[in-house]
Amino acid sequence: MIWSRALLFFSFALATSLQVNAAVADSPETNVAGELRVAYRTDDKPVSFLQDGKPTGFLIELVDDISRRLGLRVTYVSTTFAAMVPAVQNHQLDTAAFGVLVTPKRKAVVDFTTPVGYGQAQLVSRRNAPLAAIEGADGKTVAVTTASALIPLLQKIAPKVTIKEFPNIASSTNALIAAQVDGLFTGNATAGHLVEQHPELTATQTVESGINALPVAKDRPKLLAAMNQALASAMKDGTFTRLFVKWNGSAMAIPQRLFSDYPGMPQPAPDAAHAAR
Amino acid sequence: MSEGFHRIFSTFFDPGMIVQALPEVLTVGLPNTLLLSLFASAIGIALGLLVAAGLLSGYTSVRLPCRGYVDILRGLPHILTVYLIGQGLPLAGLAIFGGNTYGYAALAIGLIESAYFAEIFRAGFQSVERGQVEAARSTGMTRLQTMRHIIIPQGARRVLPPLTGQFILVIKATSLVYLLGLTASQREMFAIAQDAAINNANLSPLTAAGLVYLALTIPTTYAVNAWDRRIRGARSTHAVEGD
Amino acid sequence: MSEMPERRQTGAHHGTSVRFDRVNKSFGRVAVLRDIVLEAPGGVTTCIVGPSGSGKSTLLRCTNLLERPESGRILLGEIEITAAGANVDAIRTRVGMVFQHFHLFSHLSVLDNVSLALRKVRRMEREQAEDVARAKLAAVALGGLERRRPSDLSGGQQQRVAIARALAMEPEVMLFDEATSALDPELVKDVLGVMRDLATAGMTMIVVTHEMRFAREVAGQVVFIDQGRILELGPPDEFFDRPRHPRLRHFLEKVL
Numbered sequence: 001m002i003w004s005r006a007l008l009f010f011s012f013a014l015a016t017s018l019q020v021n022a023a024v025a026d027s028p029e030t031n032v033a034g035e036l037r038v039a040y041r042t043d044d045k046p047v048s049f050l051q052d053g054k055p056t057g058f059l060i061e062l063v064d065d066i067s068r069r070l071g072l073r074v075t076y077v078s079t080t081f082a083a084m085v086p087a088v089q090n091h092q093l094d095t096a097a098f099g100v101l102v103t104p105k106r107k108a109v110v111d112f113t114t115p116v117g118y119g120q121a122q123l124v125s126r127r128n129a130p131l132a133a134i135e136g137a138d139g140k141t142v143a144v145t146t147a148s149a150l151i152p153l154l155q156k157i158a159p160k161v162t163i164k165e166f167p168n169i170a171s172s173t174n175a176l177i178a179a180q181v182d183g184l185f186t187g188n189a190t191a192g193h194l195v196e197q198h199p200e201l202t203a204t205q206t207v208e209s210g211i212n213a214l215p216v217a218k219d220r221p222k223l224l225a226a227m228n229q230a231l232a233s234a235m236k237d238g239t240f241t242r243l244f245v246k247w248n249g250s251a252m253a254i255p256q257r258l259f260s261d262y263p264g265m266p267q268p269a270p271d272a273a274h275a276a277r
Numbered sequence: 278m279s280e281g282f283h284r285i286f287s288t289f290f291d292p293g294m295i296v297q298a299l300p301e302v303l304t305v306g307l308p309n310t311l312l313l314s315l316f317a318s319a320i321g322i323a324l325g326l327l328v329a330a331g332l333l334s335g336y337t338s339v340r341l342p343c344r345g346y347v348d349i350l351r352g353l354p355h356i357l358t359v360y361l362i363g364q365g366l367p368l369a370g371l372a373i374f375g376g377n378t379y380g381y382a383a384l385a386i387g388l389i390e391s392a393y394f395a396e397i398f399r400a401g402f403q404s405v406e407r408g409q410v411e412a413a414r415s416t417g418m419t420r421l422q423t424m425r426h427i428i429i430p431q432g433a434r435r436v437l438p439p440l441t442g443q444f445i446l447v448i449k450a451t452s453l454v455y456l457l458g459l460t461a462s463q464r465e466m467f468a469i470a471q472d473a474a475i476n477n478a479n480l481s482p483l484t485a486a487g488l489v490y491l492a493l494t495i496p497t498t499y500a501v502n503a504w505d506r507r508i509r510g511a512r513s514t515h516a517v518e519g520d
Numbered sequence: 521m522s523e524m525p526e527r528r529q530t531g532a533h534h535g536t537s538v539r540f541d542r543v544n545k546s547f548g549r550v551a552v553l554r555d556i557v558l559e560a561p562g563g564v565t566t567c568i569v570g571p572s573g574s575g576k577s578t579l580l581r582c583t584n585l586l587e588r589p590e591s592g593r594i595l596l597g598e599i600e601i602t603a604a605g606a607n608v609d610a611i612r613t614r615v616g617m618v619f620q621h622f623h624l625f626s627h628l629s630v631l632d633n634v635s636l637a638l639r640k641v642r643r644m645e646r647e648q649a650e651d652v653a654r655a656k657l658a659a660v661a662l663g664g665l666e667r668r669r670p671s672d673l674s675g676g677q678q679q680r681v682a683i684a685r686a687l688a689m690e691p692e693v694m695l696f697d698e699a700t701s702a703l704d705p706e707l708v709k710d711v712l713g714v715m716r717d718l719a720t721a722g723m724t725m726i727v728v729t730h731e732m733r734f735a736r737e738v739a740g741q742v743v744f745i746d747q748g749r750i751l752e753l754g755p756p757d758e759f760f761d762r763p764r765h766p767r768l769r770h771f772l773e774k775v776l
Binding site: 412 | 584586609610612613615616617619621623624625626627637640641682685689
Binding site: 081083086090109146147163164166171172174175181 | 288360364376378456457458463464472
């Protein structure tokens with residue numbers, strides 16, 4: 001009696017776990033069936049951040065939209081920039097909702113979707129000791145997030161600038177305000193936000209760093225294809241354009257290269273920015 | 278099955294990655310780790326001695342603040358104190374070390390450790406027999422002379438093993454310096470390993486750094502234990518002779 | 521022993537006296553010393569005997585201010601050492617103390633044990649301090665052991681080092697707190713011998729002891745303390761041969 005009941009329980013458990021694989025039939029295989037587990041950052045405003053206890057931001061809403069199109073529920077998991085790529089590679093997470101620069105080393109361990117943006121890192125410095133550009137700032141110290149792909153780029157264009165690595169944007173901003181560093185580099189959206197938040201800071205030079213895309217594990221080609229397809233639809237039907245304007249305002253332009261990547265993507269309406277506000 | 282094993286192995290113990298990471302961990306990270314450990318310990322020991330003297334003071338107005346200092350610093354997570362002091366001091370306009378991350382890190386870790394060192398010193402001083410102190414005072418030596426020539430040298434012998442044990446904890450605590458921002462040449466073992474782990478999307482560089490930490494800490498731990506046993510042994514036989 | 525004849529010149533009965541004037545001391549609620557009135561005359565050995573816990577050690581420890589009396593006065597020569605603002609450290613250089621358990625500085629050599637206070641308190645040069653220390657060690661028959669550690673010595677040797685350490689400061693008064701109680705019987709004799717020589721040389725000594733034979737032969741006066749009070753005081757022959765107080769008679773019956 002006990003044995004047969006145990007057997008029943010066991011086969012039920014087995015069936016449930018088999019269902020995981022069965023679900024793949026219509027929605028693409030993810031680490032947890034029916035769910036898209038996504039890395040986000042708590043401090044990368046306005047791209048990916050935490051507000052009122054909920055992840056929000058430009059790329060969060062874009063990923064929300066993509067997962068709707070894929071028929072997947074989204075779960076956001078906060079990670080640091082540093083921990084994200086290994087987490088995707090090792091099937092802890094399916095993808096990330098923040099700007100990840102596509103680099104050869106990263107491409108060796110994870111795949112990337114088609115572009116969601118072009119990395120435009122901007123130099124932020126103190127208004128009372130501004131840095132106009134990284135070139136010629138010899139002897140100065142500039143903060144960059146640990147292991148950011150910007151580091152080799154900056155070393156190439158300004159070898160005499162000292163680069164200091166910080167674990168997150170909050171700590172590098174503190175260091176900048178406290179004059180522990182002379183400038184910091186971060187994505188232009190974040191830079192714009194920092195300048196708004198801290199009137200004593202100013203954003204100057206923009207450095208184009210490369211393609212930003214969403215990472216997907218190498219052994220999930222179906223998920224990658226589905227995400228690319230969803231992304232293309234979001235571009236074409238204006239969802240991307242609407243979200244971009246909503247989060248970045250009208251002052252920032254959508255990178256031109258995106259329009260050639262996704263033919264037919266609508267331009268923001270001239271008054272869209274005002275409407276969004 | 279073997280694929281699973283291979284994946285576990287390559288995640289943590291990729292020999293190529295370990296070998297690739299080791300040179301920088303050893304030539305840049307190890308000296309920085311040791312440098313920071315020594316600075317932090319120097320600050321911790323100097324402050325710890327002062328606080329220990331305060332803990333043993335006959336005046337409540339001295340003893341209580343020292344007690345509070347020890348309780349607070351031992352009661353906070355290291356990471357919180359390192360952030361508060363390392364980022365807080367320059368933000369508050371107290372940029373006493375200029376832009377030198379190591380200054381703030383050594384101060385923050387030194388402050389934390391001073392609380393632990395203080396307790397070690399207090400116990401050490403209290404373990405010096407009362408009779409030794411009375412004998413010294415009976416010859417006319419002042420309180421300070423007795424402290425300097427009798428209590429500290431005798432207490433030091435007993436305190437050295439736990440002090441060394443605490444130094445091991447300092448070595449490990451220095452990895453928190455990455456919170457305060459490091460230039461490439463300032464990175465200690467953990468920061469270097471972390472960077473390599475992120476860039477290669479593989480944890481093996483962290484394993485490499487871990488091996489170096491272990492090479493530092495495990496032999497020291499065993500040496501300290503042996504040393505401690507010897508001192509305790511010597512003390513108990515001595516006590517038998519004395520009585 | 522070499523320096524004793526020199527001492528003798530100061531002569532008996534000319535040394536510094538110690539006077540206790542209604543001294544009271546208690547630990548918490550326990551009264552340890554009650555209205556002690558006593559004079560330890562200069563150049564004379566005063567032996568204090570009594571049951572354990574009677575307060576004799578406390579009386580000794582009050583004499584160099586290791587304990588502070590609650591009331592009463594203690595005078596060293598003409599100086600009131602219990603006065604407020606008295607220089608305790610300076611007073612202690614004039615009063616040598618020898619403990620039951622020796623309390624040699626365990627981290628220092630025999631020579632350093634004896635010379636440390638000379639260097640730090642008397643501010644002597646090391647060489648000069650060590651010369652004095654060697655002479656004091658020779659005087660207690662320990663020449664040649666200067667480099668040893670206290671733990672390498674026998675109990676008797678350790679106690680003689682402790683005596684040399686106290687004597688190095690050239691004290692006017694020597695206090696012995698059961699100096700032979702912790703020693704093996706065969707080692708007691710050497711230490712008592714050194715104490716006897718000191719007494720003969722005219723040192724003012726207060727000796728808390730259980731060695732009744734020593735008290736009888738060396739003391740100028742013997743004091744019986746019980747429950748914090750002096751119950752009897754007198755020259756040794758009277759004290760031992762014709763005890764008056766019944767408690768002293770009872771005590772002597774037990775120890776002799």
